[in-house]
Amino acid sequence: MTTPMTDGIMDQYRRYFKLGVSNWPVYHDIIAHLDDGRWDQAAALCERLLFTNKDQAGIHLILASIYLALGDVSSVTHSLRATLRCNISNEVTRTVTPLFVEILIAKSQSTLRRGNKSGAAMILDEAMQHTHIPPALLQRAVLHTYNKAYSSALEDVQRAIRLTSPNPDISVAEAALMYLNEHHADAFAALQRCLVMDANHRGGLALYSRLKARLSLGISKSVAHLIAGHAEAESEAESVLSVDPNSIVALVARSLSRYTQGRTMDAAQDMQTAWTAANQMTDTELRHTAFPLGRVKELYLAVLRSGAMANLQAGAPLEVVLTALNQAIRIAPDDATLRTSRGDAFMAFGDVDLAMSNYMAALTRAPESRIVSGRIGAIHFRAGVAALNAGDTQLAAGHVANACEVDPDNVEHWILRAKIAGIAGRHEDEFDCLSCALDLSPRHGEARTMLARLCPGGVLPARYT
Numbered sequence: 001m002t003t004p005m006t007d008g009i010m011d012q013y014r015r016y017f018k019l020g021v022s023n024w025p026v027y028h029d030i031i032a033h034l035d036d037g038r039w040d041q042a043a044a045l046c047e048r049l050l051f052t053n054k055d056q057a058g059i060h061l062i063l064a065s066i067y068l069a070l071g072d073v074s075s076v077t078h079s080l081r082a083t084l085r086c087n088i089s090n091e092v093t094r095t096v097t098p099l100f101v102e103i104l105i106a107k108s109q110s111t112l113r114r115g116n117k118s119g120a121a122m123i124l125d126e127a128m129q130h131t132h133i134p135p136a137l138l139q140r141a142v143l144h145t146y147n148k149a150y151s152s153a154l155e156d157v158q159r160a161i162r163l164t165s166p167n168p169d170i171s172v173a174e175a176a177l178m179y180l181n182e183h184h185a186d187a188f189a190a191l192q193r194c195l196v197m198d199a200n201h202r203g204g205l206a207l208y209s210r211l212k213a214r215l216s217l218g219i220s221k222s223v224a225h226l227i228a229g230h231a232e233a234e235s236e237a238e239s240v241l242s243v244d245p246n247s248i249v250a251l252v253a254r255s256l257s258r259y260t261q262g263r264t265m266d267a268a269q270d271m272q273t274a275w276t277a278a279n280q281m282t283d284t285e286l287r288h289t290a291f292p293l294g295r296v297k298e299l300y301l302a303v304l305r306s307g308a309m310a311n312l313q314a315g316a317p318l319e320v321v322l323t324a325l326n327q328a329i330r331i332a333p334d335d336a337t338l339r340t341s342r343g344d345a346f347m348a349f350g351d352v353d354l355a356m357s358n359y360m361a362a363l364t365r366a367p368e369s370r371i372v373s374g375r376i377g378a379i380h381f382r383a384g385v386a387a388l389n390a391g392d393t394q395l396a397a398g399h400v401a402n403a404c405e406v407d408p409d410n411v412e413h414w415i416l417r418a419k420i421a422g423i424a425g426r427h428e429d430e431f432d433c434l435s436c437a438l439d440l441s442p443r444h445g446e447a448r449t450m451l452a453r454l455c456p457g458g459v460l461p462a463r464y465t
Contacts, residue, residue, distance in 0.1 A: 264307030336366035377407025
């Protein structure tokens, strides 16, 4: 009928006996009953002895062993409690106390399973008066959790962790309580400690899935707020990033939210982090983020360019504007729009040569771009006007010819070219240039007037009437 627990109690008794505190004949009779399986008679003899003298720790220990074997937990608790009240040595106290606390914890657990939270708490309070061993702390954490006192529960679990060796079960408990306390990043770290110890830990994997679901919910909320233009988009994204700092979708959502607030530098920083994280992921991992690498790149470049242009309009120094544009061009060296934007930045600061260099590079990459051709044509046009005003018609003619070649759909280019041809006495060229201008804009007043002067009787060709 003995169990590891009863054997443990008897071991304590025998150690107690060897210390010379016991009366051998009396204890011999009790042990004889036990060895012969006469448990009830041994218990009765113990009770009689205690009736005359309760300060007999050895008898209380034997009774505890008997009651434990008989499944009478309440009597076991009573006997061990009585043992600790006796005048015993510190050594015996140190050996009996863990057994007593272990039984109280088991009793508390049983009481809690029956739904009696207050009763379980009272039993556990008694255990905590004797020691703060990890099992008692963990059981009290369970009670705190039942009462939704998650902060107190977390404190007990963390105290237990400090008193014991690394344990994946306790790490999962810590992670769960951190999650309930809204400490998502800490929960994630605790889970990682658990899974390092046991990669297949069921509780750890289940909680990890739950945390991932929480991330997905946070991302969904952030994107929804972003679409609706609400400020909560950033806070929702940050709740996700507190757990997973490299969540691409959350980084993108926060970046776009910050961009709409005019915080272009912060937005660009988030996009850079997302871009770096995306480049470190496999194709499979990226598919799970719902953000392919190309899409992250596209958004990152858009934020860099838009931020640079916003800074340019706000009067930021050229170096600040170029920092973002140069970063974008390093990522996408063949992007014509970025080259055009960098040309615009140089133009805004009066560096026509570097502006033209960037526009030509953009035109090489996007020959059909009317925006780029318009920028180049405008530079040639202004240079032509300047040369004409300086009296250099030959230089003016060369610039305006270039303007008409690169941007042939601009009426003003053809009118200026016609004026230069007229000054040079090349009236046929003047006529042809004005005809091109009117083909583009038949009702253009200046072009019609100039062409009429070249026509017999001032009558325009029939196609312009």
